[in-house]
């Protein structure tokens with residue numbers, strides 16, 4: 723089954739996607755991870771997106787749609803988990819078209835609901851943990867970029883909740899519950 727994990731930054735999409743990869747042999751397609759990989763490998767595209775990402779703004783639809791298209795051409799194993807994609811209505815439309823082109827469908831769109839205060843604490847905590855572990859924190863895990871990331875989410879991504887609700891594909895779950903409880907809610911949706 724192919725699913726979308728929808729939710730603001732810090733909602734726990736990546737954590738849950740990793741569990742689905744482990745337990746259900748699904749494939750995690752995180753556009754954020756792909757873009758960060760492009761950034762570190764210093765490709766032309768990576769250079770182009772670096773500043774935009776660090777500021778906390780969205781990169782162009784064209785770039786992320788291209789990245790997703792490449793991945794759909796590969797093995798689908800237990801199904802795709804779209805993590806951090808789509809983030810705009812144009813991306814949602816493009817995903818619909820790509821899926822039908824590849825003969826795939828969307829099994830579920832799972833919205834992970836969380837409060838803003840928790841998001842800020844989680845992300846600031848994640849940055850502090852990285853530093854404590856001697857790693858570098860994500861360039862966009864700082865108060866200023868986070869504010870922009872949240873605003874981008876509300877302006878551009880949250881309309882997808884209505885979009886998928888209207889299509890009858892949305893299930894909303896409590897993203898504030900423990901990681902195991904969230905995992906169980908997702909398992910219920912997947913059946």
Ligand code: ADP
Nearest residue numbers: 731732753754775778779780781786806807809
């Ligand atoms: P988070 O959900 O924690 O903000 P991600 O790793 O999903 O982090 O994304 C990090 C950054 O990568 C975003 O702030 C944005 O700049 C870029 N990005 C990721 N996915 C998309 C997308 N689908 N469309 C546009 N930009 C994206």
